[in-house]
Amino acid sequence: MSNPGIPATFSSPKRLLLGPGPSNAAPSVLQAMQHTLIGHLDPAFIGMMEEIKSMLRHVFQTENEMTFPVSATGSAGMEACFVNLLEPGDEVVIGVNGVFGARMCDVAERCGATVNRVEAEWGTIIEPSAIAAALEDCQPKLVAIVHAETSTGALTPVEEISRLARDAGALFLLDTVTSLGGCPVAIDDWQVDAAYSASQKCLSCPPGLAPVSFSPRAMDVITGRKTKVQSWYLDVNFLASYWGSERVYHHTAPITMNYALHEALRLVLEEGLEARWSRHRQAHETLKAGLAKLGLSIISQEGHQLWQLNAVGVPDGADEAGVRARLLSDFGIEVGPGLGPMKGKIWRVGLMGHNATTANVERFLDALGQCLG
């Protein structure tokens, strides 16, 4: 074989990550990742795991004992919820108003479940009345929706849909990947039975961990299964003994990622949830006002627009991909493209976690103005 030559040590360019994720990590989070490695059963690591679980409970606003980070990205958090709660032949109702609702359907089908899709136009929310209509025709084990649809910038209100699910005798599952740490999420008040998130969006930590939380009701379903969970790695019965008091070896937790999440959660607590949410709201409002001055607007449903992910309409005649490329090359700013039916029609501007500041919004608006001439 020919010698490929040894590349130089990789050095990453400086970027302001204003896309759909990852967002930039806070400097102290990156510093935490430089700590020396210890073993995953070291008492010091176990103590840190306990602190992570308790901080996660606070951020999720829950008392759920089974609250911990899955050792993988947000999609594995999604998969962990579905594979543990569903068995072949089960029925589910899933709200689909963007990419992530569609992904949930795919995952549920792979579990052997019958999926009833409740579709809504991309950019709009899932209406409780649409879920209610679906529940008239079936008796699902589970109702699932995406709280903050990162592909469209819409925030679906949770409480009424949760109540409908409960009244129908179903469990309620919520994707909080983009909402957690950026806007209110209240797992216990909203009676959510299973929720998953990701480290790299509004928690401002690198990608690699997926916080999850299961209610006692969900745990009863999981421990009472007739069949084995189809995924060995994501089986919550095993994960419970690894993250619980027994500390039975299952896999090797990514040590460095857990250092990072510990620091990222510490920063959330230090700032306070309310203050953090209002910082996200303010960044969004500053962006919205600035876009209006450029003759641009956010195209997702008025009254339900996400603070942390803004779907900015591409003006007629503008080169969607060209502007994005220039933002990156000339200004070091990453924004995301539209997906599916929104391809070429929007820029997705994330103002997540550490990045949700007026200074970043102004820097972006200035750069966008120059790119549009």
Ligand SMILES: *Cc1c(COP(=O)(O)O)cnc(C)c1O
């Ligand atoms: C990003 C995202 C996911 C998937 O997370 P990954 O970390 O990319 O695997 C799932 N749901 C929503 C709403 C997301 O924004």
